[in-house]
Amino acid sequence: MAILTQQEAKAIIDKVLSYAKADETEVSIRGGRTGNIRYARNTVNTSGESDEISLSITSVYGKKSGSTSINELDDESLKKAVSRAEEIAVLAPENPEYMPMLGPQNYGTSRTFAKATDSINPDYRAQLAVDSIKPCVDNNLTAAGYLEDFSGFVATGNSKGLFGYNQSTSVDFTVTVRSADGTGSGYAGRDFNDAALLKAGEVTNVAAQKAMASVNAQAIEPGKYTVILEPMAANDLLRLLASGMDARSADEGRSFLSKKGGGTKLGEKLFDERVNIYSDPAHPEIPSAPWSGDGFPLEKTTWVENGAVKNMFYSRYWAEKQGVQPVARPQGFIFAGGNESLPEMIRNTERGILVTRFWYIRAVDPQTLLYTGLTRDGTFYIENGQIKFPVKNFRFNESPIIMLNNIESMGKPERTSGNMVPPMKIRDFTFTSLSDAV
Numbered sequence: 372m373a374i375l376t377q378q379e380a381k382a383i384i385d386k387v388l389s390y391a392k393a394d395e396t397e398v399s400i401r402g403g404r405t406g407n408i409r410y411a412r413n414t415v416n417t418s419g420e421s422d423e424i425s426l427s428i429t430s431v432y433g434k435k436s437g438s439t440s441i442n443e444l445d446d447e448s449l450k451k452a453v454s455r456a457e458e459i460a461v462l463a464p465e466n467p468e469y470m471p472m473l474g475p476q477n478y479g480t481s482r483t484f485a486k487a488t489d490s491i492n493p494d495y496r497a498q499l500a501v502d503s504i505k506p507c508v509d510n511n512l513t514a515a516g517y518l519e520d521f522s523g524f525v526a527t528g529n530s531k532g533l534f535g536y537n538q539s540t541s542v543d544f545t546v547t548v549r550s551a552d553g554t555g556s557g558y559a560g561r562d563f564n565d566a567a568l569l570k571a572g573e574v575t576n577v578a579a580q581k582a583m584a585s586v587n588a589q590a591i592e593p594g595k596y597t598v599i600l601e602p603m604a605a606n607d608l609l610r611l612l613a614s615g616m617d618a619r620s621a622d623e624g625r626s627f628l629s630k631k632g633g634g635t636k637l638g639e640k641l642f643d644e645r646v647n648i649y650s651d652p653a654h655p656e657i658p659s660a661p662w663s664g665d666g667f668p669l670e671k672t673t674w675v676e677n678g679a680v681k682n683m684f685y686s687r688y689w690a691e692k693q694g695v696q697p698v699a700r701p702q703g704f705i706f707a708g709g710n711e712s713l714p715e716m717i718r719n720t721e722r723g724i725l726v727t728r729f730w731y732i733r734a735v736d737p738q739t740l741l742y743t744g745l746t747r748d749g750t751f752y753i754e755n756g757q758i759k760f761p762v763k764n765f766r767f768n769e770s771p772i773i774m775l776n777n778i779e780s781m782g783k784p785e786r787t788s789g790n791m792v793p794p795m796k797i798r799d800f801t802f803t804s805l806s807d808a809v
Contacts, residue, residue, distance in 0.1 A: 373402040373422035373523065377536040380526035383426070383444055388530050390453045393430035393460060395472045396530045400426045403523015408496040411515040413504050418496060430456040434469040437462070470687045473666045474531045481537050482658035485565035488540035489522040495566075496520075503546055503575040512579055516546035520566065527666060537660040542566045547748065548578040549809075550586050555761070556809045557581025558727060558748035560603065562788060564658060581727060581749035585761040590805055591752060593765060597723035598800040599716050599753070602785045604746075605706075606792040607729040612740060612771040613648065613704045613790075616674060618683035622693065627740045627772060628683065640679040642775040645709065648675040650701030656786050663699035672701065678775075708793025709781035716780055716796045718756040724802075725751040725758060729767070740770045745806050764809075765802035774800070 375383070384398045402424030409417045427440045430453070437459025441452045499518055507514040520542045528534040545560035557578040563569055600608075612627075621628035621635040628636045651671040652659040661669055665687060673681045682698055690697040717725065732744035746764045753759065777798045784791040 373404055373424045374538075375400065375402065375424075375524060375526070377526070380524065380536055381528065381534060383449075384526060384528035384534070386446070387426070387428060387449050387453060388528065390450050391430065391457070391530060393432055393457050395431040396453075397429040397472055397527070398426065398529065399525065399527045400424070401523065401525040403521055405519065405521050405523075406491060406493075406496060407517065407519045408500055409517045410500050410504060413508055413514055415497070415500050418493065420493070426452070428452050428456040430460040431469070431472070432457075432460050434465040434467065435460050435463045436466060436469065468688045470665075470691070472529045472531050473533050475533055476535070476662065476666060476668050478535050478661040478668055479653060479670075481539070481661050482653060482655065483537060483539035483564055483660060485540045485563075485567070487565055487567040488520055488542050488563075491520045491522075491542070491566055499544070499571045502572040506572060506575055507548055507579060510579060510583070511551045512582055513549045513551070514546055514575065514578075515549075516544065516575070518542070518544045518571075525660065527662075529666075533666055535662050535666065539660065540564050540566075542569055544569055544571060544574060546571075546575050546578050548575065548582040550582050552586070554588070554809060555582045555584070555586035556748045557583075557585065560787075562786065578748075584751070584758075585749050588750070588761040588763045588809075589752075590763045593802040593804050595799045595801055597720060597779065597796065597798045599713070599720065599723060599725045600795045600797060601713065601725070601727055602787045602792045602794055603728045604726045605795045606787045606790055607732060607744075608742065608769070608771045608774060609706055609792055610704070610788070610790060611732070611742065612775070613674070615737075615740065616680075616683045617700075618685045618693070618698070619689045621683060622689075625737065627738055628680065629738065635683070637680055637683060640677075641772065642675060642678040643778045644678040645778060645781065646675055646678045646775050647673075647707040649673045649705050649707070650703060651705065652702070654703070654705060654791070657703040657705070657789055657791055659702035665699075667697055667699045669699050669701060672698065674704070703789045703791070705791040706784060706793060708784045708795075711780040711782050711796070713782060713794045716782065716794065717753055717758065719780070720753045720796070721755060723753045723796075724762065724765075724800075725753055735768065740772050741768065742770065743768045743803075745808070747808070764806040766804045766806055767801060768803050769801050
């Protein structure tokens with residue numbers, strides 16, 4: 372019973388609401404099947420599948436709220452959960468920022484469900500592990516990987532007549548490949564809603580090629596380099612910029628969008644004019660549920676246009692306080708790219724560094740979006756249009772704001788970690804020191 376139909380979910384929500392006595396009541400149900408398989412040193416070591424369902428209730432008296440969650444859906448359990456949430460609400464302090472619940476909303480059609488992912492079974496997971504491990508064994512390499520698949524639903528409703536239902540699927544696969552002597556490492560990963568798009572052998576071959584090519588990396592001097600960031604590396608930094616476009620933080624002077632002395636940089640050109648960022652819950656490659664966490668409908672929204680900031684996230688509370696319309700935080704971003712392929716970027720580079728991905732990223736200065744972190748799993752020196760040799764990993768100190776003002780070229784966006792991000796060629800990227808880690 373982990374996956375309920377829309378009719379089944381609505382019947383339960385309506386039943387819960389019929390028991391409620393609070394001024395306002397919100398109910399959400401989510402459930403589904405989650406499966407996984409994990410392998411290391413070319414051997415599967417864990418696999419499993421679980422079915423879970425949970426129901427959450429929030430009861431409100433005035434501006435006081437209380438919540439409770441259960442995983443039993445019989446009538447007696449539902450009644451007890453409603454009473455518990457209402458008891459907590461009565462005892463709770465008032466929330467001065469509480470916003471009344473939304474009434475009925477018009478939600479768009481979702482494309483988040485794929486039959487191929489819903490049909491995944493243990494045989495599929497085992498075959499995926501074989502497809503990934505075998506080419507590594509054949510080439511005297513060592514693989515460690517993880518696959519997680521999900522198929523489930525979420526339903527939400529409240530005492531003001533709001534109701535939404537969405538089914539979704541997802542599959543996420545990552546693999547690290549090491550050389551036999553441990554001096555070379557490669558990494559690759561793909562995530563989709565539709566498992567039919569996932570080819571574990573192809574993903575593993577990318578990581579394997581990087582592992583073999585990165586053996587016995589050489590040390591070169593840190594400094595400012597032209598870098599070619601593969602989509603995974605670009606996403607590691609760009610997602611930090613996108614997630615920081617919160618209006619309240621900007622208005623309160625805590626953000627890179629804050630102006631000195633007050634106000635925000637909304638409408639200002641902050642990036643190269645080729646930078647365009649938007650979100651779209653109906654995007655065919657990164658579809659999302661048609662509503663945000665508070666039930667507000669998600670729509671296609673432009674965040675940056677030709678380098679200028681066009682929108683920020685406004686919660687319902689902060690929008691009312693500022694006298695503007697709410698703007699929901701999306702579940703994924705699309706960074707529009709260019710037409711230059713990754714091989715073309717390499718051929719057109721006189722001297723630079725190719726970066727597979729970053730890790731251990733930490734904030735240095737939130738108001739300039741300065742971050743520090745390390746390269747990992749395949750970093751290579753480029754000279755006269757060719758990859759010459761692997762290099763030891765670097766620590767970087769860089770801001771995605773500066774990065775997006777130093778663009779030389781971009782490629783076609785690819786899905787990575789729920790966003791669409793292009794490979795990017797960036798000048799004057801700052802590496803500050805070397806790392807001996809592989």
